[in-house]
Amino acid sequence: MTEEHDAGGGTRERLVGPGLDATQAFAVCGDALTNTKLDGAERLAQIMEAQGLLMAAAGPGHPVRFEDLLDRLSGEMAGSLEGLMPGWASPPGLDALRFLDKDGFTTEDAFDYRYEVVQVIRAARKVGRLRGRVTLSDLQGEYKQETVYASLKGNYYHVHRENLVRHPAVTIEDLRKLRLPPPALDFFEDIPTYMTHQGYWFRCPACAWPMKITVEGQGGTARGSVQCLYPWHAETGASYIFTPVRGQIPELDQAVEVRTPSALHRALYTGAVPGVPQALPVAGYKALARDVWRYTTVPGLPEVRLYEVLAERLADSGVQVKLWPDNDVYDLQVTRGQGRGQEVLFTVDFKDYRWSNQLVGKLRADGGDKGRAGWIVVPDHRASQIPQLTDECRRHGMRAATATDFLERVVRTVREGGAGE
Known part of the structure; x- marks a missing residue:
């Protein structure tokens, strides 16, 4: 600004x-x-x-x-x-x-x-x-994120939204089996040409969406590259090379070393995993439009993983973890007890912004994310944003943390019987 x-x-x-x-x-x-x-x-x-x-x-x-x-x-x-x-x-x-x-x-x-x-x-x-x-x-x-989420509203909101996270590219037959609401089906389109080569495409090993394919040169000097459009996925291993041969299905070789997460960050890791993707035929497949993939699937992966790990670690503790409760009042909610005596321990909005100053600007413009959540949580690979976000969140009575830091804080609070936010 x-x-x-x-x-x-x-x-x-x-x-x-x-x-x-x-x-x-x-x-x-x-x-x-x-x-x-x-x-x-x-x-x-x-x-x-x-x-x-x-x-x-x-x-x-x-x-x-x-x-x-x-x-x-x-x-x-x-x-x-x-x-x-x-x-x-x-x-x-x-x-x-x-x-x-x-x-x-x-x-x-x-x-x-x-x-x-x-x-x-x-x-x-x-x-x-x-x-x-x-x-x-x-x-x-x-693209309006609200438009995507509004199309999913209803009793099966959680299931539909998770399907957009886990299945960003599917066969037409499998797309029917997902039973998404009709408006949400419009988010799926044919595999774009810039993600295909000789009738084939490749899934990103981190997000399962089609990767961009580039071919440079001609004849014997031609070289191909395949890379996920989300930079962090490419940096952690979703980057490959191949030699284009007319009439042959492309076979990939790893272009960068697959990153191994540290012990601290392993539980919530959502980067590329070892293994070279195999070519899939373009015919019969549909993929989410780029903006829906980027702002629903990509942030949804660490969001869902955080929910799963929290639920596992807090099992039998008397604490409940909810993902997108009440059609997304929050992204994540941690509560203790039931009924009128229920105590809200943590409320979270998960953010994956490339430009932290824009996230700060949005928080400032809407008064601390509408004053709803007590915490702003970002993926671990956005850790450098935390100092700036912490300063802004403090003005609105909120807190900021990476996913792993938030996970450790919640588990520690529950074990110690603390009051959360």
Whole structure:
């Protein structure tokens, strides 16, 4: 977030800035380059629309030439703002961010940045604190987490939501067996072409969603790579290489060493596991749309694991652990006793934000996550965010912790008969 001066000489937070404009512009370009449903004229129109977004962000004194934008759609400078925008319009802290990769595909960092900024905007709009020219009407068509969860509401909410976490890519037959509500079925689509090679695709060994496939070079020099779009999954082992051979099913080799979790973090580990994925046929499979996978499946994996381990360790203690109670009032709730005498020990909202400053902005905008949960819990691999989150949570009477630290605290509190939050 940045600050702008108001008429009285003071300052007020401005929740919208060039960072979102640039992200939207390159998202439009990425769709123009990778959407197989568009013809040439439609692709050109979208790239021209992106040019307009960048020019609006830069202002009239700094024209963004069409040919300059085209130079940023592929190659070594793909998705870079360097030299494209004036210095004052460069998003703070995002100097090194690439909005597109060399294939013209929206990077995971840019994908997350766009989503997380929109969450801040939506939270601020609800309480009348939105500043800047972007309105919610400009964001129509954006992924809304509430839309996904609303489609699952009902007696089987827990089952349906867990199915989106555990089964992000399934055969059409298995999709029918999941018995998801009709609106939720719309979240599944054909395996995207950028995740296929010669009619095959590969599951990520961490999240089971299709991995991105890239082939460079031709003939005998061609080389292929397969990698999960969630960076931490790729870093822990979901990254592979192969030699493309026409007419042959690709066989993968490990590209990075599979990470081994420490004893402390092993119980809640949700990274890649040893073993090279086998090719699966594209025909007959469906996969969750990218945004539903990223903001439902990916954070849901450590969320469900935390619930399972807590329930196991607190068995026979008289303490109950609930996942998404009452259609997601909280992500996790730990209680002691029954009926009117029930004591709430812990309430949790689980967050997996790439940009911690955006999470802080959202907490600030909606008053500490609507004042519902006592704890904000993040995956263990987001541990570096805890100091910043702790400072912000303290302002709202909340606490922040990694999943493992929270697990140990709950178990210790229950064993000692403590009062929790």
